[in-house]
Amino acid sequence: MASEVAYRLFEDELIDLVLCFSPSLSVAHGIKETFSRRLNCHFNGEIGAIGKSLTYQAIQYLDNSFWQTIRKYRVLVIFDEIHHCSGSSQEVANAWGQQILVKIQGLAKYTLALSGTPWRSDALPIVMAEYTDPEGQLVCDYQYTLAQAVNDGVCRSPKIVLIDNEKLTIATDEGDKSYPSILELLKSSNISYRNVIFNNQAVEYLVRLACDKLSEIRKESPNAGGLVVAASVEHAKSLCNLLRNKFNQKATIVTYKHDDALAEINRFKNGVTEWIVSVGMISEGTDIPRLQVCCHMSSVKTELYFRQVLGRILRVNNSPNQEALVIYVRRRKPSFNSRSNGTRYP
Template sequence: MKLRHWQAQCLDAAMKHYQSGHRQFGCLATPGAGKSVFAAVTVKAMLNAGLVDFVLCIAPSVTVRNGLKSTFEKVLEQPMDGFLGSIGLTLTYQGLSSLAPGMIGRLLQQRLIIVLDEIHHCGGHDRHNATYWGASLMALMQHNTPPYTLSLSGTPWRTDENYVTSLLYDQNLRPDMQFSYGLNDAVKEGVCRTPSVHLIDSSKWRVIEPDQTTRTHNSLKQLLKDENLAYQHVLEESLFLSNILHYANEKLVTLRQGCSDVGGLIVASSIKHATQIQRMLRDITQQEPWLVTSDTDKSHAVIQQFRNSAAPWLISVGMVSEGTDIPRLQVCCHLSRICTELHFRQVLGRILRKRPKDNHQQATLIVPAHPELSEFAAILKAEIPEHVSVVWRKKKGSSLMTSVSSSNDTLKPDPVTNITTQTIEGLSLTEPQTATNKGATSSALVALTSYGRFEKEVLRFT
């Protein structure tokens, strides 16, 4: 198998690390770079070197687990189903926590290597502060002769201020990953698509009190700050949502003219929100968008069917997240109420995977101009200024006038006119956040690291 340059480098580093007596190796690689293939060839090298004779792969979801299983079986050319004659077993972290003690004991009798995909889902270094999944993993790792571990993540940090299980930390309390491969390198080497982030806003939001008193705001940031309005209400506002969906569909239609199977993903905030989006997108496209949520029967099979189809749009609530491999996705709408840097990066990662057949190698992420999402876009631009583009699409004048009734929080839009597009060069148009945003800082003070600015993020599917 021909490896990418970074995969070959990381394989060499991992084997030298293990053969020198170390039991743990951490790989930080940007979402979409090919961590699963790297892990599989590393395990194959460990097997060939006689260091291990059984592999246990653990992932955060069934979809990611199935992807790992397929990749490992292809590379190792042996089954990974845990049955007699197999070379290994694939589980979810939840499945690991349900294993009988006897089964764990039998696993530990093997010369074992554990591949920990998206390891940031497991928190804690001891049983007193461990999360549920972290505790299950520690029970497997804390043995007289600990197994080899290969920890993988594109975002190795958590929001609960807990350590990530299995990772070592340096004196500055940063994860001590033995190999790092960032988005900047991946874009330069042609491994990942070039990100383009489009921020959607209005220059006139109108708030109407029950006594007909009217206030206007010139940005979404100002609206959320001054009115103490739940972001979810903005996401569900029909005119604002229609504007974003029309814009996203225009981008996808253009891409599909060059490659007919290019797909788009919409990350919704709730099942109710997803069904609202499905109705609106159906009217826009005159086609039935695919919808997958936790209520969807055989949801993982639906995701696989979409992956192999040429359907344009998939709407998801927490089902198409980190590690989900659908390379034909190239446009994404971030319409989740989760506004953390980890979630922003992971959602972006769904459209970064590159295909040789694509004529246009740019990944388009469309987001409302929420102040935190805007800053994450600015940080991304600062990290890779020569590659990342940030486009500010703001309706001007009376183009989007939204009435908010403070008595019942309903949103009543007025008609739309006059659309303009402006490209942000550097960070000059990204405003510093106010003290009301936790963890906020002026863009001029952003400290760039390979982990981004928020180092303790974890996905919160709420």
Template sequence: MTGLRKWQADCLEHAKSHYLRHRDFFVQATPASGKTRFAAEIAKWLLEEKLIDFVICFAPTREVVAGMQRTFSIVLQQRFGNVIASVGAAYTYQSMEYQSEEFWDIFNNFRTLAIFDEIHHCAGHDPLLSNTWGQQIIRYIQDQATYTLGLSGTPWRSDDLPIALARYSDPEGRLICDYRYDLQSAVADGVCRAPRITLIDNPLIRLVEEKENTESVRGFSCFSQLLSESPVSYEDLLRHDDILNAVLDIGIHQLNAVRNTTPQAGGLVVATDIEHAQQIAEILHDKHQTYVVVTSKTPKAQQLIDQFRHDHTSWIVAVSMISEGTDIQRLSVCCYLSRIRTELHYRQVLGRILRKMGTEDREAWLYVIAEPTLRKYSQRIANDLPEDQSTLQAKKLQDRLTKSHADNANGNTEDTKENEDHPFSATKQNGKHELQVTEPPLLTLSFSQYYRQYLLSLI
């Protein structure tokens, strides 16, 4: 295993001093920066100093738990997991409510370090205003553990409840972090890729509504206007074949460009549900792309994810399976087609493509439909590093889209003649909206800027 990154070594020294006086240590470190490795180093130091007997970790998913067990075993050079003579183990937050009283006695009978990955999942200051996981922390760990370590890349909650074990300033109510490592620093240090976000829109949309023997036609200049002034929903856009083709074409074009220099690079498509994932998979199949689909109903989904992590398949289409903490370094392109529109989820998905593979692996690309809420979140990210002046012009993206349709029609990715424009409009038939082709082509408005200290502005 390689040496510590500068931020990890610096944070380790802060933690050593902090734990001499305090029980709880809270770290906010941007996604993909190496929080698990840092946590394992903290555990190693406390064990070597004979300040603790055991390490108990909690994380949001089984995939993250498995990754923690691998990392801790290597760093500690000891057994770590549910096996005899282990120095510790990792569990999901979901498992908390099913643990026996004997399990929780560990925190009373032994000196224990409790580590919470992505602790923002646990709301818990007041038992009456806590979620289930936060209640377990209050009841069994908060006053019993010898030391605690809270980790989060996005330390806030959509319901605005306080995070378990976190401290807040009074009266402002701002989260107090013992150590903070933001994405601006991570990009500057070469730890994370620089995110490039592209919003996809259309300047000319027609909504045709048929009622008995009459029909009305309304025009819209962008998705935002269509969504606010018509019955068409954001999910309608996500499920329309022409829109999916347009978004995926752009993603495929970018991934092909990346794979020219990094052949193992892969792409992630975040789908809305299982049916949607299958629809996307069919389109990727028609475009001669290699892919794998993973959902909660996929047999041996974790094995498929692990296989994708190490093979050369181009795309992984996922429904709630490739989320926070999932470590697939080769992911560098993402098409965000989820109906979930919370800032927490959006930023966590972006974090899946920020993990670097090498020194020259500097950028990641996220493509998203220009829905107003997602546009707002994207603009916040774009505003965080205004000194980054790199932009992708709309005209260039139009040319790319047109060429991509021609390429796929011919079943290749070589230079071809531009084909006819491939736009769409919206039609309502028998009470159901149906999007259809019209003029002109999809116009993509984009900005390609880094984050800068986005977490600071939200705390």
């Protein structure tokens, strides 16, 4: 959509250049490819290009000559996942938000700020956003919902599978204790959610369920892939080994400790390997449409993170099967409204 907006502004001779900012290298690379294809030109900031895709982190390293050059042109600036940038003023802005307020806010002819999760877990205001007073509700110029996207056929309808257990027994010094659900176990004992997602039996159950579902989908769509979201690098390694050795699946792993993580993500995106295991490298904005199953075993609890991970399996492609399934352990009552079908497994 953002590339289409840029295309039409160029057609109407309303802009000269486009700058795109996003939170990670993988997202910035995806934007570069999309804009190059839609605008039919280089999008690398070099001679002859009409734009460039950068990370928010890169803003602080652009020198004065860059900004002086940009000021000579009519520029469309696109901010992807703008919720990463907070601050209603320079004094209270985070590092990325401050860079936007100081260097970009008064520079752009047009701005387009995008977010699939337009709020922050710390409740701070999003940079450049408008809020109602005194309610503090975000004012959006346009909102395109998941329900609309599903109806329009541009997103898959997600199915959320909540894993629970109605007959949990834990051995303690006082004897065995039983719990009617994982939620009750977490509330009434010293067992943490991290204990659950590191438990061998629980992990094998989740992974087996995910593998069975992916195998079913791949009968119709042979290149369909799955994502496992791990809680740590060691957890990711363990899960990758489990997929390979226990379930005979081809799997690759990407974490912040991998120097070639972006290249590995691109190889998986364009390949046929069944699984990719990640800690935080594949969440918001990462464009891998062949992902259709997600096994969510992260210890991050925020709704924002869950929604971002869910979004990785919703992008439609040309495959015959367009199912989308996310599997995770039920640790609380869902706090979000969803039009998807929920399934509670024993």
